[in-house]
Each structure stands twice: as structure tokens, then as C-alpha cells.
Amino acid sequence: MLIYSGFNQSNSHYSKDDSAGTILGDKASQSHLMANSNGVEGLHVWSSPEGGCKIDIGKQIFCNRSLNMKNILAVGFDMDYTLAQYKPETFESLAYEGTITKLVYDLGYPPELLEWTFDPKYMVRGLVLDKKRGNILKMDRHKYVKLAYHGFRELSKEDKVGTYGNTLIRDSFDEPDYALIDTLFSLAEAYLFAQLVDYKDNNPGKVPEGADYSHMYKDVRAAVDLCHRDGTLKQMVAKDPKRYINEDTSIVPMFKMLRASGRSTFLVTNSLWDYTNIVMNFLCASHALDGSLSCNFDWLQYFDVVVTGSAKPGFFHEENRANIFEVEPESGMLLNTDNGTPMPQVGSTSSEVLLKGLNKSCRVFQGGNVAHLHKLLSIESSSQVLYVGDHIYGDILRSKKVLGWRTMLVVPELEREVKLLWELRDLRKQLRLLRNERDLVEDQIHHLKWSLKFESFRDDEKQKMISALGELESQRDQARLAHQQAQRECHQKVEELPFSIRLIFHKIWGQLMKTGYQNSRFAHQLTGYSHFAPSGGKALRDRLVIQSGQ
Numbered sequence: 001m002l003i004y005s006g007f008n009q010s011n012s013h014y015s016k017d018d019s020a021g022t023i024l025g026d027k028a029s030q031s032h033l034m035a036n037s038n039g040v041e042g043l044h045v046w047s048s049p050e051g052g053c054k055i056d057i058g059k060q061i062f063c064n065r066s067l068n069m070k071n072i073l074a075v076g077f078d079m080d081y082t083l084a085q086y087k088p089e090t091f092e093s094l095a096y097e098g099t100i101t102k103l104v105y106d107l108g109y110p111p112e113l114l115e116w117t118f119d120p121k122y123m124v125r126g127l128v129l130d131k132k133r134g135n136i137l138k139m140d141r142h143k144y145v146k147l148a149y150h151g152f153r154e155l156s157k158e159d160k161v162g163t164y165g166n167t168l169i170r171d172s173f174d175e176p177d178y179a180l181i182d183t184l185f186s187l188a189e190a191y192l193f194a195q196l197v198d199y200k201d202n203n204p205g206k207v208p209e210g211a212d213y214s215h216m217y218k219d220v221r222a223a224v225d226l227c228h229r230d231g232t233l234k235q236m237v238a239k240d241p242k243r244y245i246n247e248d249t250s251i252v253p254m255f256k257m258l259r260a261s262g263r264s265t266f267l268v269t270n271s272l273w274d275y276t277n278i279v280m281n282f283l284c285a286s287h288a289l290d291g292s293l294s295c296n297f298d299w300l301q302y303f304d305v306v307v308t309g310s311a312k313p314g315f316f317h318e319e320n321r322a323n324i325f326e327v328e329p330e331s332g333m334l335l336n337t338d339n340g341t342p343m344p345q346v347g348s349t350s351s352e353v354l355l356k357g358l359n360k361s362c363r364v365f366q367g368g369n370v371a372h373l374h375k376l377l378s379i380e381s382s383s384q385v386l387y388v389g390d391h392i393y394g395d396i397l398r399s400k401k402v403l404g405w406r407t408m409l410v411v412p413e414l415e416r417e418v419k420l421l422w423e424l425r426d427l428r429k430q431l432r433l434l435r436n437e438r439d440l441v442e443d444q445i446h447h448l449k450w451s452l453k454f455e456s457f458r459d460d461e462k463q464k465m466i467s468a469l470g471e472l473e474s475q476r477d478q479a480r481l482a483h484q485q486a487q488r489e490c491h492q493k494v495e496e497l498p499f500s501i502r503l504i505f506h507k508i509w510g511q512l513m514k515t516g517y518q519n520s521r522f523a524h525q526l527t528g529y530s531h532f533a534p535s536g537g538k539a540l541r542d543r544l545v546i547q548s549g550q
């Protein structure tokens with residue numbers, strides 16, 4: 001990935017108009033180009049866009065604020081959906097099927113659910129489930145509901161406004177009545193919830209007695225949760241990681257480059273050691289010609305510290321008194337530590353234990369909190385840490401807002417969207433200018449009308465104002481026409497684009513970062529809380545990154 005040009009301490013910015021960063025609207029402004037596909041050898045190229053490598057728009061890095069990599073002493077990663085990009089069509093389908101099985105066999109839902117199928121492309125991040133009403137919402141940054149579906153049926157404008165637009169006290173749209181779809185892990189449960197809402201409406205007698213929409217959501221959540229805990233998902237991934245996780249040949253060169261830069265590197269994941277080892281081994285191991293994987297611990301060489309079972313976001317609370325155990329990689333055994341320092345077990349001498357623990361180039365732990373991590377990495381100030389994650393709440397919010405870590409959010413969905421926005425950049429700029437022109441004239445008209453109504457003028461002055469008003473009104477009509485024409489051209493241009501590009505914006509939910517002209521709630525969270533974000537595709541190194549916050 002290479003996130004920052006700053007690996008040799010130079011930052012290169014693009015002006016707002018040159019950058020797809022403008023797609024973020026209000027805040028995001030600058031993009032850094034730094035990825036290429038040559039591995040470690042390309043270090044010099046990553047340092048600046050003038051380095052000679054033209055980078056695909058979908059693989060650029062978007063930043064809300066520049067970051068001087070000179071100050072970053074440690075770079076950390078989340079694992080699931082950050083380093084490991086799961087394939088939704090297999091992985092999320094597995095979660096979907098596992099959840100249905102539990103609903104039917106453990107929670108009394110009818111067996112016909114077993115025939116249901118999952119569309120992994122239907123739901124998107126940033127949506128909000130209204131658990132009580134059975135609705136799925138997309139809202140803008142001010143939390144105004146812009147799109148609302150009851151199950152899979154779109155609410156009429158009247159119903160939408162009647163339900164969400166008229167409350168005197170603004171709804172916060174947060175837990176416990178609402179659920180945020182803020183991780184890719186939640187797409188399957190959101191889809192299943194919509195299916196159950198439709199099913200209940202059409203077959204009221206068939207869902208378990210007393211199961212209202214909220215109750216059904218609770219059942220789905222509990223079943224999904226169990227799938228993550230009881231091995232339903234992890235056993236299957238462990239058997240055949242390639243089926244569920246995208247291979248990424250750029251990850252190892254990225255780690256090598258980070259190590260060569262002299263920075264500390266760490267992994268903090270909520271997954272436990274056994275699973276972490278399987279996934280990281282898959283991502284970092286060299287594959288034999290027959291596709292088989294040699295399972296070893298080589299990947300540990302890329303890290304100073306690995307924290308598994310971290311229980312984020314709780315991990316980011318320094319006052320969290322979570323015990324930290326050392327993991328013995330070979331056996332998976334947990335060993336007691338004294339706040340991360342190896343502790344002699346009864347029967348072994350303290351010097352033996354200390355030597356064994358401290359000689360390792362990478363130490364693996366389970367649990368603990370951020371204070372332990374800082375101590376293990378000798379971090380003096382949290383602003384020296386950059387952390388890359390995929391979950392706004394789990395990975396970014398607290399680590400950035402309270403601790404002051406620099407943070408980066410992975411948004412794989414954007415890679416495709418920015419390509420389309422780039423294709424349309426001239427037209428979009430023209431549309432923006434025409435809209436501004438129209439708004440300006442409308443403002444002047446409003447002003448004049450107001451003055452004519454409430455202020456007193458001489459007759460000749462009044463006459464002048466009335467004729468000015470007439471002129472402005474005709475200007476406004478022209479501006480409206482020009483804007484409409486540009487909008488038509490824009491649609492026409494979209495129609496003319498290759499089919500694959502046209503399909504980029506979601507057919508139901510539209511652009512991820514926008515609702516109409518406003519930033520979506522998801523975009524707002526992103527620009528408000530995270531530092532930046534790389535996104536998926538084949539190579540994390542080449543991923544799209546959004547920087548925000550701070």
C-alpha cells in the first residue's frame with residue numbers, strides 16, 4: 001500500500017480540483033499518490049507522483065489532512081477486512097447460510113428459510129436498520145433520511161417524511177432502536193433482516209410467536225454472533241482460505257518496505273491466535289505451484305508485536321484492566337505476563353523465561369490494552385502511531401479521537417466509485433458551477449422581492465427594482481435550463497460509458513459517499529473520525545485511501 005509518500009519524508013499533494021478527493025465533498029481535499037506495483041524496489045517511485053509512475057485513479061490515496069511520516073514511529077494493522085479482504089460472495093454467504101441454519105434449528109423459524117438465497121451486492125455500508133419498524137435507511141450527514149425501504153419495498157415520499165421527517169425532537173438514529181451497518185461483516189445480517197421483514201408481512205403466522213421486527217433483528221444478530229464464535233465461519237476459512245480471502249501479492253512487499261524504513265510494526269486484531277495465524281499465513285506465505293500452502297510462522301518476521309483477541313474498541317481504553325497473556329505460537333498456549341513482561345512459571349528460572357521471551361523478534365499476545373502496546377513498542381506519544389483499520393467504531397473512533405493515534409480507514413467499495421467520478425469530472429464541475437449560478441440568481445430575486453414587500457421606495461426606484469426583478473427572473477429561467485441540460489448531458493455520458501463502469505453506483509443506494517448533493521452519513525463519519533483509509537482490490541499497497549479527521 002504505500003500509504004504515505006513520507007517513507008522518504010516527502011509529501012505530495014494534489015490541488016482540490018485535480019484530486020478525486022473532491023468526491024468527499026466538504027472536507028477531504030488532498031490526495032497522495034504513492035502506490036506502484038513493483039514491490040520494495042519501487043521505494044523512490046512511491047515518494048512522489050513525479051516519480052514516474054502514473055497511478056490508476058482507483059488506487060490513489062485520499063487524505064483529509066497531510067501527515068508527516070517522519071513523526072510516525074509505529075505502523076499498525078487490523079487484520080479482518082483490512083489486510084484480509086474477504087470475498088463477500090463466499091464468505092458473507094457462509095455467514096448468511098450459517099445464520100439461517102441457526103434461526104431454523106435453534107430459534108424456531110420455519111424450514112422454508114433454508115431455501116432462501118443471499119445477494120451479497122444488495123446491502124452497503126453506511127445504511128441504518130430501524131429495528132422497530134423493519135426499515136432500512138440511508139441518511140445524509142445531518143441524519144436526514146434520504147432513502148427508506150421497508151424490507152425490500154421503497155417507502156413513498158409521504159411515508160418517509162411522515163415517519164422520519166416530522167419529529168420535533170430529532171432522532172439520534174443510534175442503538176438500541178437502530179443498528180448501523182458499519183462493517184462489511186454486517187451485510188449478510190442486514191439482508192436477512194430485510195428478507196424476514198418481507199416474510200413476516202406476507203406470512204404473519206409463520207414467524208415465531210411474538211416475534212416483532214425488533215425481536216427478529218435480535219435473533220438474527222444472536223445467530224450471526226454465534227457463527228463468528230462457534231467455528232461455523234472460521235473452520236471453513238481455515239480449510240480453504242483461498243476460497244474466502246482475496247490473495248494479495250503486495251502485502252509482503254509492503255511489510256518489507258515498512259520494516260526497511262525502520263519503523264515498528266504491529267497487528268491488533270479481535271481474532272484469536274489460531275485463526276490469525278491461518279489468515280496471516282495465507283496472506284504472507286509463498287504458495288507452492290499446486291496452490292498448497294506451507295504453514296509456518298514466517299509472517300511473524302514482519303511484526304514487532306501481534307495482539308490477538310484484542311477486544312477492540314475496549315482495547316483502546318487505557319484504563320481497561322484487561323490481562324495480557326503471551327501466546328506461544330507453536331502450541332497456542334497462553335502464558336501469564338507481568339503487564340507484558342515474561343513471568344517465570346513455577347519450576348523454571350526467571351532468567352530462562354526472560355531470555356526466551358525477549359529474544360524473539362516478534363512477540364505475540366492475547367488481550368491487554370493500548371498502554372501495554374505502547375510500552376511494548378516504546379511509544380512515548382500516541383501521535384507517533386498510525387493504525388490502519390476497516391471499522392469506524394472498532395478501529396478508528398476511539399483510537400483517533402481519544403488517544404490521538406493517526407488512523408486510516410480501508411474503504412474497498414470506493415475503488416470502483418472514484419473511477420466513475422473521475423470519468424465525469426468535467427461535467428460534474430460544470431454542473432456545480434451552473435448550480436451555484438442558479439442559486440445566486442435565486443438569492444438575488446428573493447432579496448429584491450423582500451425589499452419590495454417590506455421596505456418603502458420612491459415610485460421611480462420601485463419601477464427600477466421591478467424591471468431588475470423581471471431581468472433576474474429570466475436569468476434564473478435560463479440558469480435552470482442550462483443546469484437541466486447539463487444534468488441530461490451527464491446522464492447521457494453515463495449511458496455512453498462502458499456497462500461495467502455504469503454499474504458502479506449502487507442501483508438502490510446510489511453513491512456510497514453521497515445522498516443527493518450532501519455527503520452521506522457514512523462519508524461524514526469517515527471524514528470526521530478517521531485519518532485516512534486504504535481500500536481493497538488486489539493489492540493493499542495499491543489501495544485507495546481516505547484520510548480524514550484530525
Ligand SMILES: Nc1nc2c(ncn2[C@@H]2O[C@H](COP(=O)(O)O)[C@@H](O)[C@H]2O)c(=O)[nH]1
Pocket residue numbers: 078079080081185224225226228229268269270271272312
Ligand atoms: N462474536 C462476534 N465476532 C465478530 C462479529 N463480527 C465480526 N466478528 C469477528 O471479529 C473479528 C474481527 O477482527 P479484526 O481483525 O477486524 O479486529 C473476526 O474474528 C470476526 O470473525 C460478530 O458479530 N460477533
Ligand SMILES: [Mg+2]
Pocket residue numbers: 078079080081082389390391
Ligand atoms: Mg477488521
